[in-house]
Amino acid sequence: MWSVPLRRTQLDDVRLTALFFAVGAALQIAGLNQVSGLLSDRFGSWLPWVTLTVAAAFQLLRRDRPAAALAGTTAVLTVDVVLCPTVAVWIIFSDIVYAVACYGSQRLVGRLYVLCAIVSAAVVVLLAAAEQPTQWRTVFVGILWVIALIFSPLAYGHALREHRTAAEVQRQHARTLATLADHERVEAVEEERRRLARDLHDVIAGQLSSIAVQSAAALDNPALSDRVLGSVRTISVEALREMRAMIDLLTDGTVDRSRATSTLRRADRLIEPVTGSGTDVELRCTPEVLDPPLPPLVDITAHHILAEALINATKHAPGQPISIDIDIAGDDLVLVVTNPLTDPPAEAEPAHTARGITNMTTRAAVAGGTLAAGPGDGAFTVTATLPLRTAGHPTDSAKEYP
Known part of the structure; x- marks a missing residue:
């Protein structure tokens, strides 16, 4: 018998990644994972499993190495959007945005804001440039997509970070008073x-x-x-x-x-x-x-x-x-x-x-x-x-x- 020694936070990240992978796998099996009608979907048979697995692997680093997790999932998301857009990768990218906003350094958080702005603008531009009869509805859905999967976790992670910082300041103040x-x-x-x-x-x-x-x-x-x-x-x-x-x-x-x-x-x-x-x-x-x-x-x-x-x-x-x-x-x-x-x-x-x-x-x-x-x-x-x-x-x- 052997076991890999992991900290509690690492075990939590493993459990969370497993949950996200299971949700993505369920969506893929049910046929709800691929966003059809956007760009190319010719890789729909096997590529979603690859992007899901690689994104989940980077998600394991969400708390210990948030910079690496953000860079990896961004690269996977880029490949996924260009070749075969899937919901599961976007969901994992949303969790990485939250993790970086909550656990990353101030410098990394600043880069995260820039990246989120670029990704959001790119999604809206791609949707607006797509040839569809109901183009405004597609753009509106895309904006809601960006708000739900990028700006909502970004705002929630920032709020949680501020709350944790304020709590630490209060604890330090209490220790000083003591x-x-x-x-x-x-x-x-x-x-x-x-x-x-x-x-x-x-x-x-x-x-x-x-x-x-x-x-x-x-x-x-x-x-x-x-x-x-x-x-x-x-x-x-x-x-x-x-x-x-x-x-x-x-x-x-x-x-x-x-x-x-x-x-x-x-x-x-x-x-x-x-x-x-x-x-x-x-x-x-x-x-x-x-x-x-x-x-x-x-x-x-x-x-x-x-x-x-x-x-x-x-x-x-x-x-x-x-x-x-x-x-x-x-x-x-x-x-x-x-x-x-x-x-x-x-x-x-x-x-x-x-x-x-x-x-x-x-x-x-x-x-x-x-x-x-x-x-x-x-x-x-x-x-x-x-x-x-x-x-x-x-x-x-x-x-x-x-």
Whole structure:
């Protein structure tokens, strides 16, 4: 047992060709195949079978090699029309016209239009030149013949080709949208991870760093133990409150606003642990900052930046005085935290990724502002400029934010 491996499309072409050959054979046997009365019919006994067989052989190539199928059937049709016109060859040529219009290249389709126009014109001219008493009726029948066997399959194949092209464009568009949606989903997940990392850094790393700094101060100066323990407790309670708020937000998307502590009105709670460890902190804040209230986005952002700046100051310049200036300049809230620079300790801490300044810069950018941090004139300065005209909080002046 052996078999010829064929693709599904090739098997479909074989079945279709067999069907067309069977129809042509039935027409020939029934005596309905030959178009008598047109040109010569002296080859009517055997030539129709030859033209039918050769045309069917070229029809097998209709989908894989449409150019060869079109050229072959056109040649067979020419011989058939000149020597012995038959219906079967015209029917096969009609199917090849449809196949080329549907599966052929753009260049081949252009040639097909030219060929169909030439064949149609030739048929009409031959019929008009034939010597028949009812010449106009013959020409009319010929025109209907051309429309049915040439232009109808040509138009149907073109329409099917356009529909398939449009469907492919829609599928490509859908794949593109799906790819974009996947990228957006990945970006959203990454952005959420970065946001959670910033929040955890503010709540956990910041508070733990503050506790570590104050504990070190208490070890160096036992007289500060009571104050440091009280400060550590305050910091721990605030950290727990922030963690509960974050857990509530991640669990059901709600936050108990009564537990919210991220506001400049609570700046004293950021300063008290620092002063408790023996560091002098000077706060200069204009009344306009607290009354009327700041826009929530600006208020929360400024609070987190101030907390991070204080932690960095106490960590990298322990015991050095810190000055805080909070003011409104035009339509911007300006926060400046300054502390003197000190020589680095002999045994530096292990190197790690400095996320503090990065997080402060990111928070300022999210609020539409800017942040500059760096040494200069013997001091380290953090300057945050946050616009009060935030989205959803339009204002006409610096004192009209909600």
